[in-house]
Amino acid sequence: MTSPSTAAPDTRPLGTTEAAAPSAARRGTEFEGTVTVVTRQTVAEGVVSLELAPNSGEAEPLPPWQPGAHIDVVLPTGVTRQYSLCGPVDPAGNTARWRIAVLREPDGRGGSQWIHDHVEEGDELRVRGPRNNFLLRPATKYLFIGGGIGITPLLPMIAEAEAAGADWSLLYGGRTRASMAFLPELESYGDRVSVRPQDQYGLLDLTGFLGDPDPSALVYCCGPAGLIDAVEAYCATWPAGSLNVERFAAAAGQQPVGGEAEQPxxxxxxxxxxxxxxxxxxxxxxxxxxxxxxxxxxxxxxxxxxxxxxxxxxxxxxxxxxxxxxxxxxxxxxxxxxxxxxxxxxxxxx
The missing domain is CATH 3.10.20.30 (Beta-grasp domain)
Structure with a gap:
């Protein structure tokens, strides 16, 4: 996961008045403990939503968080996976429940498949966090671009932008409409949201959505590597700090550990x-x-x-x-x- 792809002048969450260092924001509240799965819902083909609550008898609520945050889910198999918190943020900072969404990835390392096959309501999960690599910064206008499960970190950002009265719009793509999670929730915002499944519309029309460079706007994008690469290329001429992305896999060209020239x-x-x-x-x-x-x-x-x-x-x-x-x-x-x-x-x- 990644923070702004270009140098950003302001890393404050929306509504705050003092800047916080990005690394400090990433560390967040290092909670580690068990939570209970209180609801499990299928929200799209291959996607389940889990609501997590403190275990019965726990006196403390779950730690507060800001849009863009994620948690680690530590599975009994030894695999640890990160999932974006995608429920609403309580303005008072109270956190009764966390919501995450998990896409079944047949070609992954087994974490998402284990959750799909084994986790039910009433089960306990071990979690860490939250941490935030993808802070929502103050702006008068937001352009959100989500691809597939990449919609999850954008959901609370959209809710917060709406509550703040900001000008915002969302371009949301997926393979098919049936594969796109949280559509009823998003479409309740009306024409601010453009739903564009690929089998009906083809690739997302970035030119039509983003238009010319806009110094008043921040662009937030999360989704497959190909989508992020395309948005980065399109926004290369925008003002520094305009584009903020979150990746689920290492960027193309990231230098691996090892190689002939590497030394001890x-x-x-x-x-x-x-x-x-x-x-x-x-x-x-x-x-x-x-x-x-x-x-x-x-x-x-x-x-x-x-x-x-x-x-x-x-x-x-x-x-x-x-x-x-x-x-x-x-x-x-x-x-x-x-x-x-x-x-x-x-x-x-x-």
């Missing part, structure tokens, strides 16, 4: 008093775990942000699909699942 690196774990030699082809994350240092991790592809770690010394060779160009230039944080050292040595706050 030295990584000092300052807080643990250890120094590791990380050989070519081994992610820093794995080396740290093998040394017995616990680190949160999930996607291991440089998109979710769960393994983000503070850098105390050294130059980072950033290989993720999450950090903004400004964050990379600051050189004070890295995603240790994919990134390495540019100068051969790093000192991390671990």
């Amino acid at each position: 690196i030295e990584v000092e774990l300052r807080a643990s008093g250890m120094t590791l030699t990380v050989p070519p082809g081994l992610p820093v994350l794995k080396a740290v775990e093998q040394a017995g240092i616990p680190v949160l991790s999930s996607c291991e592809e440089g998109i979710c942000g769960s393994c983000e770690t503070a850098v105390l010394e050294g130059e980072v060779d950033h290989r993720d699909s999450l950090l903004t160009e400004d964050e990379r230039a600051a050189n004070d944080t890295m995603l240790i699942c994919v990134s390495r050292a540019r100068g051969g040595r790093l000192v991390l706050d671990l």
Whole structure:
């Protein structure tokens, strides 16, 4: 998952008055515990919606969140998957329930299939978060583009933009109408929403929807890699910070760990008093775990942000699909699942 694809001048959630650093917003409230599935609904072909609530007897509500946030679902199989929170945000900050939607992915690593096949109402799930890689920033106009299950992080953004009286519109695509989740909820907004299933309309008409560069507008896009790539190409001439995207897979061209030119690196774990030699082809994350240092991790592809770690010394060779160009230039944080050292040595706050 990724934050703004170009340098963004303001990372405040809609309605706030003080800017928050993107990395701090990503870390969010590190809740970890079990929740109960209180409702399960089929909301499209291959998509189930789960409402999650605190377990019976829990005194504390679930942590608050902002549009764009996601949680980790830690499955009994050992697989961890990220799902966007797609229910409404309570203005008072109360969080009685979280809602997520899960697309069955036959070619995935098994997490979504396990949820579809095994999770029922009344079951418990272990979760972590929420974290936010995809903050909704203040604007007078929003252009939302969703593809397939990529509609999920946009749902609470749309609700918040509507509540704030902002000018907004949504272009929503999918393979077929039957495969597109939450249509009744979205179509209740009227002509602000354009539903364009591919079997009826073909590829999304980005030119007709986005038009010319608009300095007053922010574009938010989430969906398949091909859609995001097309939107990024279209918005290349828009003002810096106009486009904000969230990816479910690493960007094309992201440099992998390993390769003929890669060298061993030295990584000092300052807080643990250890120094590791990380050989070519081994992610820093794995080396740290093998040394017995616990680190949160999930996607291991440089998109979710769960393994983000503070850098105390050294130059980072950033290989993720999450950090903004400004964050990379600051050189004070890295995603240790994919990134390495540019100068051969790093000192991390671990």
